[in-house]
Amino acid sequence: MDTRYLGIAELTEVPSVAVVVDVMRAFTVAAWAFARGAERIVLAESLDDARALKDRHPDWVAIKDGPPAPGFDTVNSPGMLRSMDLSGRTVVQKTTAGTVGALAVKDASLVLCASFVVAEATARLLRARAAHDTVTFVVTGEDGKAEEDLACAQYIALRATEDTSAGAAEQAVPYLRRAAESRAAEELATGVRAGVHPDDVPLCLELDRFPFAMIASWDGDADAGRMTLRPYEVPVQVTTTDL
């Protein structure tokens, strides 16, 4: 597997396989939404688009980053999502980096959205589906320089070359440390960013909290057709016929 690491603005061609990484916080939040029962996450193009989706589908749960705002049900915080019951719900998500990165590679043949909480499942899916491909990791934060996203991307790339899930916790230590010392972690912990729960940073640094990867694909049934994120439970002994 060949790997490359690009910021959103550096995506000049359609990748074959894309792993869009946003540790703090979009794809930690997305994983928590699925853990709390959400059926799918519609990735909104803009705040206006998210509001319009919510207007057309009042039963959908709209999430934005930054401070709470009219028209949105909650904010981009795993600490807040953790206590919500989202059973069977469709979530609409719009954030500054993560959802923008996923939409930027919407024409790729496989789009995974990832963070530390789904790292091993993501790596396992790459082992099965992309062992002979070039995998483009989209480092969504800070114009491709966000240390928490780059560290997570490099960790998933490392794990994707391993045969088993043994040893993951030990291998992860330096990568998690880089994320813990990132600018995003500091800003979330010190109140520079809005719409934050005190547990957000530790929740974003939980390794393999969830057993699923997250695949973004076109869903013709969502509104008039939308890029939509869904969880994908990756069998431990996966073969290509499982997919």
Ligand SMILES: O=C(O)[C@H](CS(=O)(=O)O)OP(=O)(O)O
């Ligand atoms: O909600 C977040 O943590 C960020 C937005 S900001 O950098 O805090 O303004 O969005 P994300 O797309 O999840 O990085």
Ligand SMILES: [Mg+2]
């Ligand atoms: Mg981020």
